[in-house]
Amino acid sequence: MTTKTRTKEKSQSIGRGFAILSFSSIAVKILSLFFVPVMRKLLGGSYGYGVYGAASEVYAFVYVITTSGMPVAVSKIVSELTSQDNPREAERSFRLARFFLIIVGLVSSILMAIFAKPIAALMNNEDSWAGILFLAPSIMICSIMAAYRGYFQGKRNMTPTAASQIIEQIVHVAVSIICVIGLKHHGIVWAVAGASIGTSVGAFVSFAIIVGYRSSRRFYIEKESRRGKNLPTRKLFKTLVYYSIPITLSSGIQYGGNLIDASLIAGRLQAGGFSEVVSTSLYGDMIATRQLINVPTALVSALCVSILPALTASYARQDFKGTEERAGYGFKLLYIVAMPLSFAMTVFAKEIYTLLGFGNNHMLLTSLSFSILLMGTVHLQNSIMQSVNRLFQSTMYLGISVLVKALLNYILIAIPTFNVYGAVISTYIAYAIPLILNHRDLVKRVSIKVNPARRAVLPLIASFCMIVCAYVSNTVLNVLFSPIGLANYLKVLVTFLPTALVGVYVYFKVLIFFGGITDEDLNSISPALVKIIRKVTKK
Known part of the structure; x- marks a missing residue:
């Protein structure tokens, strides 16, 4: 196979999968963004949202412990066995994982429900116990659903995951508002x-959709599964466990860090002289800011999910050149998406907060926005490390990161000058550690010579041009509309939306001019996208 042909196939598999999951991630996060101000208002402001945030952090930690490792393991082994023309054992690996996750999910849900009050006390937020209790059933549901999502991702079919995520979020938002x-x-x-x-009702509806999708394809699945060589059940299960444990540890460490943040931030703020109400409110502001940061981070997660099967398949075939090309393409997509969003969130944080009704603490977003690039790079590096069987190493590096972050949070947040911004400083330092260690490991141990910085240059140039033009546009529009005397929200709306359009236009114009994105890249995501962007930017 020629390099050109291989690159084209790579682009189609990664690009289209990324596009599908990106669309669902954007839809889900947009719903979340509109959900946050509504929920903040219904819960009485930052304090109430801080209580909700504490319950959510506990749920997120238990969720990733029970569901993060096995779907990636299923995706990896299904991809490997399918590439080796053994669909029978790919199907059986899914069923083994599903059985295992039923047990894990059931036990986790029961324990979470029984210990809801002690957990809330450990979080320094006793009012969150009922939230933790009613989140417990969704752990069971999501655990089983994780096996299905991993199976479809291993088959490079991202549609069921994308569709179920969108509907899950719609139901979650609607039912949550009604119940509150x-x-x-x-x-x-x-x-x-x-x-x-x-949250629990949304998870149940999503589960029903993804199970229904698989049931509708049962005939084709059973027909395909007749081919292949039998493998010992013990070997399949050991492989699943081998792949899932380091990923579970990695995700658990990462979300454990968030859990430590949740228990530390309010407590250390109080140690610095802030009252309990103010401390919980500041923590609520941090949670809301993270919701915004999670929008581009979700796109990065979609990229990591879509690129993992392709990387795994090429590495399993010992196609090391193809593995390197796919990894490089992943970093290219990462920076094309994450770089302009980081710039925009930094410069226009105040306008974004105003439009979304997030309150006045927009400097949190300004200071935290460029962590998107660090987090995105580390997440993608972890996917590459997983695909080339360096799972335990990436987990160890992330563990070091979390320990450093917890130590810095403990020290910095209690200093009144830093207060909650101590968590911002620790975030940057903590993510720089695995970034450096992962890169060194990939280059020296695996010989995957991908330089992320080189892929970031053109998106950086285009983003700088974008933000300069957008800032000038926004300034001019503000001068023009100032004499009219519009209400602040309406003024921001009529000035910022045209500014955003100018920014998008300039970004793609500059990126295309310098060759940072090609027709082949766009076509790999959506052929219609080529026509639209070319038509808009040719003028």
């Missing part, structure tokens, strides 16, 4: 419980 309205007169404890009910 119905329960908030009982106090903040039960209002937060109402929001948690929405």
